[in-house]
Amino acid sequence: MISPLLTDLYELNMVQAYLDRGEDKEAVFEFFVRRLPPRRGFLLAAGLEEALTYLETLAYSAQDIDWLKHTGRFHDNLLDYLKAFRFTGDVDAIPEGTVCFPGEPLLRITAPLPMAQLIETRIINLMHFNTLIASKAARMVLAAPGKILSDFGLRSAHGAEAGLFSARASYIAGFSSAANVLAGVRYGIPVAGTMAHSYIQVHTDEAQAFEDFARTRPNGVILLIDTYDTEQGARKVVDLAPKLKADGISIFGVRIDSGDLIAHARKVRKILDDGGLKDVIILVSGGINEDVLLQMKAENAPIDGFGIGVNLDSSIDAPSLDCAYKLQEYAGIPRRKRSEGKATWPGRKQVWRAYDLDGRMAGDVLSVETDKHPGETLIVPVMRGGRRLAPAPSLDEIRARAARDLARLPEPLRRLEQGVTYPVQVADALVKLADEADRHTAGK
Amino acid sequence: MISPLLTDLYELNMVQAYLDRGEDKEAVFEFFVRRLPPRRGFLLAAGLEEALTYLETLAYSAQDIDWLKHTGRFHDNLLDYLKAFRFTGDVDAIPEGTVCFPGEPLLRITAPLPMAQLIETRIINLMHFNTLIASKAARMVLAAPGKILSDFGLRSAHGAEAGLFSARASYIAGFSSAANVLAGVRYGIPVAGTMAHSYIQVHTDEAQAFEDFARTRPNGVILLIDTYDTEQGARKVVDLAPKLKADGISIFGVRIDSGDLIAHARKVRKILDDGGLKDVIILVSGGINEDVLLQMKAENAPIDGFGIGVNLDSSIDAPSLDCAYKLQEYAGIPRRKRSEGKATWPGRKQVWRAYDLDGRMAGDVLSVETDKHPGETLIVPVMRGGRRLAPAPSLDEIRARAARDLARLPEPLRRLEQGVTYPVQVADALVKLADEADRHTAGK
Numbered sequence: 069m070i071s072p073l074l075t076d077l078y079e080l081n082m083v084q085a086y087l088d089r090g091e092d093k094e095a096v097f098e099f100f101v102r103r104l105p106p107r108r109g110f111l112l113a114a115g116l117e118e119a120l121t122y123l124e125t126l127a128y129s130a131q132d133i134d135w136l137k138h139t140g141r142f143h144d145n146l147l148d149y150l151k152a153f154r155f156t157g158d159v160d161a162i163p164e165g166t167v168c169f170p171g172e173p174l175l176r177i178t179a180p181l182p183m184a185q186l187i188e189t190r191i192i193n194l195m196h197f198n199t200l201i202a203s204k205a206a207r208m209v210l211a212a213p214g215k216i217l218s219d220f221g222l223r224s225a226h227g228a229e230a231g232l233f234s235a236r237a238s239y240i241a242g243f244s245s246a247a248n249v250l251a252g253v254r255y256g257i258p259v260a261g262t263m264a265h266s267y268i269q270v271h272t273d274e275a276q277a278f279e280d281f282a283r284t285r286p287n288g289v290i291l292l293i294d295t296y297d298t299e300q301g302a303r304k305v306v307d308l309a310p311k312l313k314a315d316g317i318s319i320f321g322v323r324i325d326s327g328d329l330i331a332h333a334r335k336v337r338k339i340l341d342d343g344g345l346k347d348v349i350i351l352v353s354g355g356i357n358e359d360v361l362l363q364m365k366a367e368n369a370p371i372d373g374f375g376i377g378v379n380l381d382s383s384i385d386a387p388s389l390d391c392a393y394k395l396q397e398y399a400g401i402p403r404r405k406r407s408e409g410k411a412t413w414p415g416r417k418q419v420w421r422a423y424d425l426d427g428r429m430a431g432d433v434l435s436v437e438t439d440k441h442p443g444e445t446l447i448v449p450v451m452r453g454g455r456r457l458a459p460a461p462s463l464d465e466i467r468a469r470a471a472r473d474l475a476r477l478p479e480p481l482r483r484l485e486q487g488v489t490y491p492v493q494v495a496d497a498l499v500k501l502a503d504e505a506d507r508h509t510a511g512k
Numbered sequence: 513m514i515s516p517l518l519t520d521l522y523e524l525n526m527v528q529a530y531l532d533r534g535e536d537k538e539a540v541f542e543f544f545v546r547r548l549p550p551r552r553g554f555l556l557a558a559g560l561e562e563a564l565t566y567l568e569t570l571a572y573s574a575q576d577i578d579w580l581k582h583t584g585r586f587h588d589n590l591l592d593y594l595k596a597f598r599f600t601g602d603v604d605a606i607p608e609g610t611v612c613f614p615g616e617p618l619l620r621i622t623a624p625l626p627m628a629q630l631i632e633t634r635i636i637n638l639m640h641f642n643t644l645i646a647s648k649a650a651r652m653v654l655a656a657p658g659k660i661l662s663d664f665g666l667r668s669a670h671g672a673e674a675g676l677f678s679a680r681a682s683y684i685a686g687f688s689s690a691a692n693v694l695a696g697v698r699y700g701i702p703v704a705g706t707m708a709h710s711y712i713q714v715h716t717d718e719a720q721a722f723e724d725f726a727r728t729r730p731n732g733v734i735l736l737i738d739t740y741d742t743e744q745g746a747r748k749v750v751d752l753a754p755k756l757k758a759d760g761i762s763i764f765g766v767r768i769d770s771g772d773l774i775a776h777a778r779k780v781r782k783i784l785d786d787g788g789l790k791d792v793i794i795l796v797s798g799g800i801n802e803d804v805l806l807q808m809k810a811e812n813a814p815i816d817g818f819g820i821g822v823n824l825d826s827s828i829d830a831p832s833l834d835c836a837y838k839l840q841e842y843a844g845i846p847r848r849k850r851s852e853g854k855a856t857w858p859g860r861k862q863v864w865r866a867y868d869l870d871g872r873m874a875g876d877v878l879s880v881e882t883d884k885h886p887g888e889t890l891i892v893p894v895m896r897g898g899r900r901l902a903p904a905p906s907l908d909e910i911r912a913r914a915a916r917d918l919a920r921l922p923e924p925l926r927r928l929e930q931g932v933t934y935p936v937q938v939a940d941a942l943v944k945l946a947d948e949a950d951r952h953t954a955g956k
Contacts (some may be wrong), residue, residue, distance in 0.1 A: 070672045071694050071697070073693040073694045073696075073697050074675065074676070074692070074693070074694040075666075075692075075693055075707055076664070076666060076667070076670050076691040076692065076693070076696070076705055076706035077692075077693050077696075077704060077705030078691065078702045078706050078708060079705075079708075080693065080707050080731060080904045081707060081709045081725075081728075082707055082710075082725075083707075083797050084728055084729070085707075085711070085725050085729070086714075086725055087725055088724075088728045089728075091714060091878075095710075095714065096708070096736040112596070132697075132929075135697050139696075139703075150841060181714060185708075185710065185711075188667075188708070189667050190672075192664060192668070193667050193668075193669060193671065193675060195669055195670065196667065197669075199669050200855045215691055220520070222518070222519075222520055222633055222637060223520070223632075223633050223636035223637050223640065223643075224573075224635065224636070224637075224640055224832050225670065225678075226644075226669065226670035226671065226673075226674035226677075226831075227641055227670065227671055227674040227676075228518050228634075228637065228638065228671070228678055229671030229672045229673050229674070230670035230673070230674055231518065231637060232670040233520070233670075233671055247518065247522065248518065248521075248840070249517040249518070249519055249520070249521050249524065250515050250517045250518040250519070250521075251518075252521075253515070253517050253579050254581075259521045259522055259538050259583075260521060261521030261522035261523075261525050262522050262525075263525060263526055263529075264522060264523075264524055264526060264629075264632070265838075265849045266526075266539075266541070266629065266838065266839035266847075267526045267529070268844070269627075269839045269849060270530075270535060270539065270625060270839065270843075270846070270847070271845040272952060280529055280532075280533055281525075281526075281529050282533045283523060283532075284528050284533075285528070285529070285585075286530040295849060295850070296850055312577030324838070333717075371748075376811075378756075378832045382670070382831040382832045383831070384831055384832060387826040387828055387831035388668050388822045388826045389871055391668075394710065395709075395710035395713045395714065398713070398714045399556070399714075403710075403713040403714070404713070405709045405713065406739070406740060408742055408852040421814050431842075442678060446941040460525045474765075484706075508716060
């Protein structure tokens, strides 16, 4: 459980000011991504279940209250408020695994103002990162149809939680497994792993290293063959296979982690095939991203699977999304920010999605919730009065939704380059509401 | 406490193989950064104290063991080993807050092979991210001498731990504060915060919003003035000040978060000065990175402080460092990896640093530990037999070391562009050891 003090100080400052003034009427905040990073055509929503769990469990311990008290910054009314705090608001959201676009609210909080403000920092922290990684992983999945993709990125992820969330978000997007054991414990994600170069190096004989490892792990062993010479490594695997087979041990695959991966894979495939090991798969790792995956596909490289590390877990080409958690309505009146270059649409919104005859997404309409448009509505109620309306969906259900939505992406959006912009139409009703919101604050 | 199962599966696979074969002689691993990201000239070491705490506390609960047992992947000898596991090895390291360079070991682990292997993933995870952020923050500190820098990045950090570590690593590098309350609780870092646009928006009158906030927080209040019109916001602050002053409340600063920050700051400075508020500071936020800071300095912008978010916490221009935790020696014999493009130097290493007459760093020598060179030795013993040799230094001591080292950087390395490469000479003794290591594995 993460401490409730994992938040920006200004949330507490504002809640203090609201409590002092009795400013606790109903507020509506929405979380959305402002714009896509370069080369991106869509987002894959993720983080909602983590956000709901946060809201369900958020509570302040006596030590938390003591610490706040000793800062001398806060009055007793705030300390009492936090002592008794439970989230009792409403949440509406686009389910995890849904393809979505900038400006579309991924999550809406409706709660008394201090409550809706207090949770801002962590809600953004959870929604931003999970959506970032799911969206990145989806590109990799689209670039490597039918291939095994495994998240190897924990070591270079930005801390513990980044590694854990990356495993979950990439599995949602269609990855096969993760190397992170805790992702298996926490989420039931299939866990996969091979061996490190150090394993080979502690042996003075590479073939002996292979044999020892295979005997320890008689099922599904994957041997790392590039420590000294990749093709020689492959030949040692061929030489070893009959001896292991006699003892009922089969080699599942080999891994190549350096050099020209395509060239090595071709040579290794031939060595394995010629040696009667047609079923032994080839896994590669090291510098794999969606562009490399696409190149591998274009060159028809004989590679069965990919271990993907830092390019996934740090979303290297776009390590953040420009996103916001913005006040949309307070005390029944629509609100919006008009700061230069950062103006937002006010009100409680809904997204309607149309499909073409082939079942591909044909365009979204963004409007106020009470408006009506044809198509599927994306935002659904998920929490009322602080309680989930339904049990959390399983990770496999979320993954199935992602697979369905990725299959429904228009063809140009499935490419790695952003050729076209998916149409998200802002409805007249929303434009009208923005005018109304501006009138409330004009000249103030 | 993070679960010990936050690790890659292959660590457990390898430990299983080592235990099966009784392969438990002394191993030496070193963590180092392979190369600098584009535009970077140096690293600022960080993460060591977190790594030592991890090693001191690493233990497996009965539930952890049960989970591993139920996977059916592991033998009883591994489960027994983990049940009794405590880290009892040695650690030598470059202290946190030290300027260092690629190839220089930031941390060395000496322990029985299974123990030294088991900890790899989390050690890299901790050392990599903390060093990444400290190195990024150091650039910002160098680009903005004498300015207030505050970490505002928790919301867009990659999860909880990334936000927490960013606050710590940037404080080490010379930041003044962080918005993250938990960073104050956990590390004693000064916590700072202003208000969000939503605070202004819930009021129908901006001036009233300012007044309410100032009355709630009578000391050190910073008002956000760009929600509607920045200069009008500044004038409202001027109008409000005498009224507050009569009640003993002074305004500490204003924040601008949008538009042309330099142009707005100039206008706002004039409005404040003309209004008798010469002491009210101007803080800006939104898109601040080291290039922006340098531009602000070049243009002599009247800005006193900066809130820095995603550019810091995600190290946007370089969200990862190419780094490794590599076997250097096993059973008394030097080892190294020779994979294409990834060959490493073997053995237990030391770094000697020379200084010129002005006290600036003049060059490092990388060699085997037993070699002798003039200059300061960077790698020091920090843990023996699993116990720290000294209490953890305070964060302010680490910060003072960073300030000292940043002041000793050669002038060209203080710039944002990498004009020169700092000389790190590989000594003959190390080259000789590499040849020796290769002979051990040649043709194997």
